[in-house]
Amino acid sequence: MALSRRAFLTLLAGTGLLAPTVQAAPPRGTFALAGTVYPGQGAPLPGHAVLVRSGRIEDVVPAHAVTDRPIVAPENGSILPGVINAHCHDLHTVRERRERWLDHGVTGIGDAASPLKFLPALLDAPTGRTASASACGPMLCPPGGYPLPVHSPEHALSVASPKEGADAVRRLADLGVRRIKIAFEPGSLPEAWPLFDPGTARAICDAAHRLGLAVRCHVEDVSGLEPALDAGADCIEHVPHRWHEQGAIRPVLDPDGAPAPYYLRLLERMVRDGIIMTPTLDVFTRTPWNGPDLFAPVRAFHAMGGRIALGNDFPYRRTDAGMPVREMRLLAEAGLDDTAVLQAATATAAEVCGFTDRGRIAPGMAADLLAVRGAPAQDALQDPAHIVKDGVFIR
The missing domain is CATH 3.20.20.140 (Metal-dependent hydrolases)
Structure with missing residues (x-):
């Protein structure tokens, strides 16, 4: 399914975990980014979501457990810390x-x-x-x-x-x-x-x-x-x-x-x-x-x-x-x-x-995040689907 850069889906592609609802505009303040989460250290977490509130990462949880906020889930997406x-x-x-x-x-x-x-x-x-x-x-x-x-x-x-x-x-x-x-x-x-x-x-x-x-x-x-x-x-x-x-x-x-x-x-x-x-x-x-x-x-x-x-x-x-x-x-x-x-x-x-609160996806860290389509290899990183800085959608 072809998606524009501004298309925000609450459906994890191919998993059927979430209801297929489209976000017309970037969510503000409190939201989740869902896909395969690459924390920056440690193993990737398929089917997970990064919970964001007021510019900070609250938690990383299974995506199906998120019920209290908008979910942004690019097709076949990977979520990683900002580079x-x-x-x-x-x-x-x-x-x-x-x-x-x-x-x-x-x-x-x-x-x-x-x-x-x-x-x-x-x-x-x-x-x-x-x-x-x-x-x-x-x-x-x-x-x-x-x-x-x-x-x-x-x-x-x-x-x-x-x-x-x-x-x-x-x-x-x-x-x-x-x-x-x-x-x-x-x-x-x-x-x-x-x-x-x-x-x-x-x-x-x-x-x-x-x-x-x-x-x-x-x-x-x-x-x-x-x-x-x-x-x-x-x-x-x-x-x-x-x-x-x-x-x-x-x-x-x-x-x-x-x-x-x-x-x-x-x-x-x-x-x-x-x-x-x-x-x-x-x-x-x-x-x-x-x-x-x-x-x-x-x-x-x-x-x-x-x-x-x-x-x-x-x-x-x-x-x-x-x-x-x-x-x-x-x-x-x-x-x-x-x-x-x-x-x-x-x-x-x-x-x-010396960034003590950036570079990783973990509770309490600043919400500097990228969402890319597919695995986070070099080609995917050249054109991220979404860029989030301090919890604000740049793209």
Whole structure:
């Protein structure tokens, strides 16, 4: 049966569980979305309904038990949390977040370093009108360190001591950031860029953790991974895909195509310590580094049980706004099945961003939801049947 985007049915297709009544307009306030529910973590629940009231999820129950509210049930529908793109940059006003992200089913973004002047716009999130934003503010760096060699000075806060680092964290926390961003990035030139000394990096991470803020760390070079883990980073941004050590270039992979033993031990440490990786494969596959050095570490990390978050590093290297389908497909190429990709784009991405009430379908969570026709694979996600933000129907 062909349905328009605005057709709302109270019939679960093929089940006969509910009376076939048509909703002429989106319900408001109190309603249910029914189909196969994908909570973001755990197994899917066929024939269930997500109960929504006043912008929050009340419960997930068998669909036939719902009698007190309108039910929206797309034909052969799947209900899932709104997608979160955990690694973005650039100015995101309320309108831009609506047009670039929310209208396409991306209900949250993680801005992974922007100038201080952009914070007010990022933190402006009127209920049900735009994608939620998590902001880091400028990246903390040593004098002359990344991102200063390649980005404008306003993208960084330079700190030269443990005290300056801790003070910068408190300043950003007072301004409303959800996460702190640092880097261990020597670059790929013959002369390495400055890196944090261990004491300053540790002071930054300790100060962030005392304030309940996780630390996201930019690492592209394998040589920066161990110092980042020693400092206490909670999430590794990007997949380390090159290796410069004391002026020499070392192979990232061994002759069998697996991560080199030293790299593999660090990936194992990340798994043990619960450190998340946001690989941003989309942006790197648009560079000369595209190849096995990108995919083999992600595949190994995932196979060991490592947690992966989705982010495409928009807008660099002509990456796209909207539903990050290309990043999803690249994660699948790196060994993640559809369930793992969905978790990377919802629950784990929410954790990276610091969204404690989004990214999962569970009682008490914000009602950021998507309904798609069929299984929630990449093709279906490109055109959701319904988009709900804070309990408000966007589509």
